[in-house]
Amino acid sequence: MRLCRLALLLLLLPCAALAQDRRSTLRVSLNTELQVLDPLVTTINATRVFAYLVFDTLVSLDAEGQYRPQMLQGWEISPDRLTYSFTLREGLEWSDGQPVTAEDCVASIRRWAKREALGGQLMAATREMRVVDARRFEIRLNRPFAFVIEALGKAGHTIPVMMPARLAAHDPNLPVPEIIGSGPYRFLQSEWRPGERASFVRNPRYRPREEPPSALAGGKVPRMERIELLSIADQATRAAALEAGELDFLEVLPFDFIARMRRNRAILVGQPRGIDQFLAVLNINHAVPPFNDPAVRRALQATILQPEVMAAMGLPDDMVVPWCGSIYMCNAAGTTEAGTEGLRAASTERARTLLRASSYRGEPVVFLHAAASALLNPIGLVMADQMRRAGFNVDLRSTDYATVAQKRLSRAPVEQGGWSVAPIVLNGVDLVNPLANPLIAYNCVEYPGWYCDPRLKDLTARYSEAATPEEQRRLADELQAVVHDAVTFIPGGQFAGPPAWRADLRGVVPFSFPVFWGVERR
Template sequence: MPGMAAGRARQAAKPCDFRRPSAGDSAGAPPAQSGKVTALSEINEQTRKTNRETSMKTLRSNTHWLAAGLMAGTTALSPAFAQEDEVTITAVMHSGLRVLDPVITTAHITRNHGYMIYDVLTAVDADFTPQPQMADWEISEDGLVYTFTLRDGLMFHDGAPVTGADVVASLTRWGDRDSGGQLIFDVTESLEAPDDSTIVWTLSEPFPPLMDVISKQSAVPPFIMPARVAETPPSETITEYVGSGPFVFNEGEYEPGVSVTYEKFDDYVPRDGEVSWMAGPKEVKVDRVVWTTMPDNLTAINALVAGEIDYIEQLSIDLLPILESSPDVAVEMRDPLGYVTIGRPNHLHPPFDNKLIRQAAMDALSQENMLATMQGNPEYYNVCGAIFGCATPLGDETGSEPVTGGADIEAAQAKLEEAGYDGTPIVLMAPTDVVSLMNQPVVAAQALREAGFEVDMQSMDWQSVVQRRAQQNTIEDGGWNMFFTNWMVPEVSDPLINVMVNGRGDDAWFGWPDDPEIEEMRAAFVKATTPEEQKAIAVDIQAHVMDNVNYIMMGEYLIPQARRTTIENMIPSPVPVFWNMEKTSE
């Protein structure tokens, strides 16, 4: 079956081939370039210098904050958790949490929150193979009927059992929002629960990758909620946060964007099997997990060294030397497949409703400049034009020369002139609080200005970007033209999972391209019967995205995490999860 073939192909995915500098090549620095690109390189170096200077100022300004925390111990961060017999893990995630509905957004912090309190029917393991989680399944010989059977012991946090009706409502809401889910529901005849433990999904035609799509770990996993919650219209945000997952959301201690607390769900029954990525038993071995927000990465690093916190999800490469001398801290790559960073234009409003102007923006940008500013050290980034990832079976770099070959300011200027660009300002949203997102808008703004764009770079925190990017308002009414974001490579590895190649207009991902041609190619991908056919279609999609500029691929990178050595048995997975891990005494 094509879905199985696709699964086998994906097993061949390997870690990104990131460049490693040799002793004699100036630490892998790119060769000097001339003209305006050189000017950008100088700006990039100045940006890194400014970041370092700002970090040192922050270190001095936060001395009193850290000292106060050290005097109070870990209770400085969580005064309500002072019971000596409780085991609490305190983590600094990449962003504060404000959006609590994991179906309404693709924000990673909200997805991470979803995995804490909800569960899923099935989940992929490290080989990208779907495994049972809440349910086992059978597929009819003709590929039209999928029957799921819920395992025993499933219970929501309010004490109610999980039933088939809850699953049907949850999948239906998810299918309206998720890119792959939309394709499945295009061919769905019925989705029903004949009894409390059975779900029957009947299709009008085979959809071989169905199990791959519902088992994915992102961007919008099909989390199971009580039916009364899942019946919330997909265009509205849920207001009740009851799941059946391994942790309970403590709504009373939730401070939006500042702190969120999760408590062990004592009635959770882990499934059997082996732990692998999101599959296998979810055994919680601590009492509480607290996600707290800190002013910046340097403050978090010093708090980690001091023992005030236990874990940092993302580290600034420039600040890694601070941790080198700390024997109590482990720095590591949780996910060797890495991330991609991308720029997303808004296809609804001028000037990016014009294809030629989108192409001009892509011509103006350079992956090398962008990645060098983001990461600094070439060991941690890879120039890559493949929208499905350079190390994946579907990866191909057709048409990516405008971004992988360096900025072409003259070409960008010529396209702007041809398009009759009238100086309409570009509203570029610029998050200031996420290590892996704060540099891209700065580099892009300078490059776009050199090409002749007027740029209005508006600074805000990431959660404000998350909320604002979901609005289709005109620029005059608070809308936007472009933002940058990052994805794990597994999230973009095929046309069904990669939400940025969805061309369904208002039903597409933020930016809303109305692109019937790419939708035809995605539908053909579903029906492909061999990996070779799938690859050929993926290459066509790659070429189309590069020409139409549905989004701008800006390369791949790795980002390390850090933990106290007292934190053990953390699952190596693209998604940071807190089950299975243990916290030992100092």
Template sequence: MNLMKKSLFVLFLALLLALVACSKDDEGASTSNDESTDTEEQTDDQEDDGDTSTGQGGDLQYVLNVQPPTMDPVMSTATATRDVARPVFETLVTIDSAYEPQPMLAESWEISDDGLTYTFNLREGIKFHNGEEMTAEDVVASMNRWLEKSATAQSLIGEGSFEEVDEYTVNLLITEPSIFVLSALGGTLQFPGIMPKEVVEAATETGVEDYIGTGPFKFVEWKQDQYIHMEKFADYTPREEEPDGLSGKREALFDNIYINFVPDPNTQLGGIQTGQYDVGYGLSYDMYDQLENTEGVEAMAPIVGQYAMVYNKNLGIFTDVKMRQAVNAALNLEDIASTALNGKYRMASSYMQLEQEAWASNEGEEFYNNPDLEKAEQLLEEAGYDGEPIRFITTREYSYMYDSAVIIKEQLEKVGVNIDLEVYDWPTVVNMRANPEEWDIFITGFPMTMTPVEQLFFNSTWVDGPEDEKTEELLKQISVAETIEEAKEHWDELQGHSWEIVPITKISDYTMIMGVSERVEGFQFLDGPILWNIGFKE
């Protein structure tokens, strides 16, 4: 290098260091005039522990529109819980990109000839974040707790228990064979994260008090209403297989992940556009075009499942099937979806995604998106509805829920239904819906499931209430079917029956709006963002 080039290089390096220093001095500054004080404080509290210009290391700043009710994956069906718990907790079985079960903390498994005993051989040398090795006693404690708490486990497995065989082997004993056991174990919602036995035994009715798993990132801090901080787990032992969906090798390529909670959509958008946040999830649907037109940001709108209006079948006005039928008949579902989702939706009567060819069904489609106001008024009269107020709870933190609720209120008022719309933050909605005395209807999204019987609204222990006798019988026939083809016949019958009795009113398949910085490399999505095996571009 000659003298002139060397001098220019030194000058460039000095300027670069000065710019980096200035950027760190400005860290935490508001990106817009209406950015919240909480957001400013959360950024000031976070330390920059790595060089974010390199392929590995640095801090990922992720922004989420809601705060989860808990990080304990067994205790909540909220997708926010799933997303923040996923980097910390791992499962015996997971799924690949085709939704097929694959081993994770299990090395392998065998199934007895009668289908009643599943033997799992555990990986050895796996460390928890507290430094202790994972053994069979931890797996047994974690999995039996999941069998007790999980709606999916109760739907697909029924009565069962895990027992220790030796230090690295456990058995799952069930009373009836099912082709869906491994699917249940690999499910992504309310998933069975493996935790230390002592953590499980210390759990209260609200969940575990220590978030200790085996994942590539370990929990550090939860600053309420601001962020969750997790850091790279140095003693993580990845699998050797190539990554595929949630299966295979997992690597923590960031030093730290900060999951920031920012309910205000304008603040979310501003933070992504200015580079304050690297990944944003759950933005308003009307912001997609702005993201798409922002240099250095990729706009994404993956289909994440279906969204629906849920009825309280535990007590109150919607225990009457005619009331549910009346509401369903009154609604123009495409008007709701097109407005609330700003064009990012798909109309489909199937409760399972169309891409799931083994399960997609058209049964009952004559009851889907077929508004008939005269029929609705007649059903209301038959139900004896006298104008009493219906409590509709919702949240602004998921814009599609609130916007849908407003449109539904307007449509139902046209047939004389009196809607009392109550707006809360998302954790409050989650807590309220657990008490049947506090609501009549709400809007929520249902993520994709591997089998139809995993749908939450088919589980009698979920918040919507009990199922009718025919539904219970068909669910049982699906679960004990010996082949997928046999199960599909029962499923077609169940979907047709469901559209007749309306346990929910499905509105459409829906997307979530995301913004991902182009400096993030390897980002993937499968039932939620995958925060391992991604890093910053060099």
């Protein structure tokens, strides 16, 4: 009864739900609410977690950064590297009992490519996609494209999930009307209560691979009978529910509770590193004054002092990289210092000097501040203060993250309700490939910030055809140098958003975002 009274107090679940077999139900609280069920329509992290529960991908990324067949049995590449032949594993089924076919996969790839930068680049290099038979299809290129497999195994936002062709035929800008996947769990759409709970049960038609799980690859064995994603807005309430055993897993442990939870033997706190960490960046609106002027953007670049921003997070020293100039994440395979000289020279005095020499004349700078976000609130407050110290006339607009996300879509001038800057946080796994990295990949397209530099166009085209790792690394360095020179975004520091879970769980897969196959209770 104590658990039921606590649940009632926390507004989590009715007591009847708590009476379910505890050993077979995993109760999870994500950092953001699940509001959209289609991973092509939104980049909210909750939807990505949802996607990996109910859908599957042709190719998956393992813990060593290698791309492995997932739904595929394998692939073959022609000697001229212009034809990729793919074969599906035998016996794959959708959750409605229909067989997975090559036609479904081709339709899914086409829908995904209309929404995703890397997919669009793949399609631009593709002469045709052809269904060979029920289990085989081909991608025939019109020019070399070095990242076909990486595109189909993209782990970052806008995931190339497979779905039945009838659903993939829907407008990619609108959510699909029905959730039919081939992943390890089945979504109970009739039980979904947005803002309260989303429920999943094992998919009896799912066929896991035989290999051990490794990051997103290998055997995704659903060991828990049921998974509940519970919406809890208050950070302290989440932590209290984990301590009381009302929750089993928190996607991001509130930072104020890290030291306390580390002392609790009933709780395990994760230690994300490298690409499993986050990068704070300042999103700049290049479309309207004053940041349509590169000189003003360079003054802004000199304004942001990463150690101050990271100090405000209140994280332990082992969960912060106080300074990181690499747009591919620090302490990672792609880390580079190319073009970081301007970032390293950042100081308030230098920012003031650059600002006085620019076209800026004290006009208001609208700063979108997500005050309700545990991550973005301290980042925004420090960055806004740094801008004021440098001489910017900051108009701080504090609201919730959903409002910030909506306002970022506007290209209107500031005086007509537009915006100038907005801090955001990016998952490291979204940054490793330059062709998918949002600091590069959305050059000259409709993406909040609307940066456009012809140098990036040329370099990304050359990178897409680079035949050797050495050439890819050289071009990645050049791309980073251009990003910092053009000031498309400004890095604010790298940090961990540690997950936490009850110590009686085993099989938790360490990765940039939570996945729940293989998890079971001891």
